[in-house]
Amino acid sequence: MRKIVIFIFAFVSLSLYGQETLDDLLKRFNKNNVPYISVQELAMPKTNAIVLDARELDEFNVSHLRDAIYVGYDNFKLKTVEKQIPNKDEAIVVYCTLGVRSEVIANRLKKAGYTNVKNLFGGIIEWKNKNFDVYNIKNKATDSVHVCSSYWGKWLKKGKKVYPKALKSND
Secondary structure, eight states: OHHHHHHHHHHHHHHHHSOOOHHHHHHHHOOOOSOEEOHHHHHSTTOOOEEEEOSOHHHHHHOBOTTOEEOOSTTOOHHHHHHHOOOTTSOEEEEOSSSSHHHHHHHHHHHTTOOSEEEETTHHHHHHHTTOOEEOTTSOEESEEEOSSHHHHTTOOSSEEEOOTTTOOOO
16 A cells, blocks of 8 residues: 555656656647647758748747748738738748647648648747747847746746746746
8 A cells, every 4th residue: 555655646746746848738738730840850951931920929029030921829810821822832830939829820721721831849949949040020130039928938948038028027
């Protein structure tokens, strides 16, 4: 009996206090019905895709991937994307902070008939953590990444965390 109690205690302790991985996080929040692309694969010169930013405008203005097209999340408009990307077989990569909102937008694109849509695994945070450049609204390289909250910000290991003005946190 004592061994069972120790095992249960150890299991509960690991479950409650264990280190959550990015993969665990995305499995918890996403339905995983959009294929992922890694930041390393997207960064390869041979990868030719249109990159869509599915964050809010204030996040995009702080930093974004080079040549990313802002499409937003709360104010996402499919018609705007259809005008910008009329070829529904075009390779598209959608990203957000970590890959949750981008899955929602990618699904909307798939439902609209886009056939080659991927979700950037780990989003802009994973991009920055792997030492790839991000750019501000003036298209200048920056270390700043809008992280939305301390919950999401804990994933950024490299770069400067920028929070919404309402939070004013510096972790």
